Amino acid sequence: MGTKQLPGSGDFPSPNDGEQFHNAQPHFLPENVLCFFRVVRVFRGSKELFRLKTTWRRWLTVVAFATAMAWVESAVVYYLRTHIDRIDPYQPHPLPVIGGLGPVELVREFATLVMLFTVGALAARTWRARFGYMLLAFGAWxxxxxxxxxLMCDWPHSxxxxxxxxxxxxxWWGPVLAPVLISTLMILWGTMATQFEHISPASTPRWKAxxxxxxxAIIALYTFMTDAIHARDxxxxxxxxxxxxxxxxPLFGLGLALMSVPVWRSYFELRSKSENVFAEAQTP
Structure with a gap:
């Protein structure tokens, strides 16, 4: 007496077929789902996924530190500007004499930079990743x-x-938008440099970028200090x-475009690497 077979069941290997069943392709799944499992297969057995999780934890830790530092910085500036009645700094006598606080403020600014760059240096092992975390911390801060x-004093208004x-x-004088744009570039490059260190280098040497x-950066600094340079005498x-x-x-835009070159370069490297991974994943 023959075994009754369900319609269409011949399309699937029997569990008793051993290796044939293990290597069978579930053709009833959409192609994008199959591609996902193939990507997992590419990374399976390696330390890649674990490394990615670790670097993202470091990224979040550095951003958390920068967030706390930003609050401290905002609070200190709020105290100082309230003390000298300069919540909005763009008004007559923007930097009044405030006793011995001037030199103290200069040292405080320098110390803030040291703290931000130090946490970046401690967050990674390679110099490229360390520099990336430094820029990430500074940009977020x-x-x-x-x-x-x-939030504290309803300034800036725009x-x-x-x-x-x-x-x-x-x-340094400039519209708030100018440093925000530069900081955005810092965050973008810092993220790509720290989270995707495995990217293969492109043919163009990095030093050119x-x-x-x-x-x-020199052009941007000049735009910020143009008036101060002319008045320094x-x-x-x-x-x-x-x-x-x-x-x-216009001059600042030129400087910003030049500063964005490493960001675009890293982006195209990342895209090229991703295409290679997915091309490998497409291979059955």
Missing amino acids: DILYYVFLK LLDWDILFLLPLP WMLCTSG GGVPVLRELLPTTFNW
Whole structure:
């Protein structure tokens, strides 16, 4: 007496077929689902998935530290500006004499940078990843500083409000949007550099991209300090009273474009690597 077979059951191997069943392809699944399982197969048996989880935990830790530092920075600036009645710094006498607090503030700014760069150096083992975490910490800190300052004192009113960005070596002036754009690039490159270190290098040497980036950074710094550079011969009293009236957006845009070169380069490297992985996953 023959065994009754369900319609269509001949399309599937029997569990007794051993290796044939193990290697069978479930053709009833959509192709994108099959591709997902093949990607998992590519990474299975390696340390890749574990490494990715670890680096993302480090990323979150660095961002958490930068967030806390941003709140501290915002609170300190809020205290100082309230003390000198300069919540909005763009007004006459933007940097009034406040006793011995001037030198203390300069050291505090430098110490803040040391703290941000130190946590980046401690978060990774390779110099590329360390630098990436440094930029990530700085970028997150800078953007969240303005977010928290807005929550504390309702300033800035817009991204085009003028701000004193830094005091070393000369006062930096610029619209809030300018440092936010630079910090966004820092976060993007820092994330790609720290989370995707396995990317194979492209044919173009990296130093060319970083030469362009450095040139862009110099241009951006010049746009921030243009007025201070021109007024530096007048000494500290003139710099304290300095109020810029225009910002050179075209020149800053050029600098920003040059600074974005490493970001775009890393993006295309990442896309190329991803295409290779999925191409391997498409192979049965």
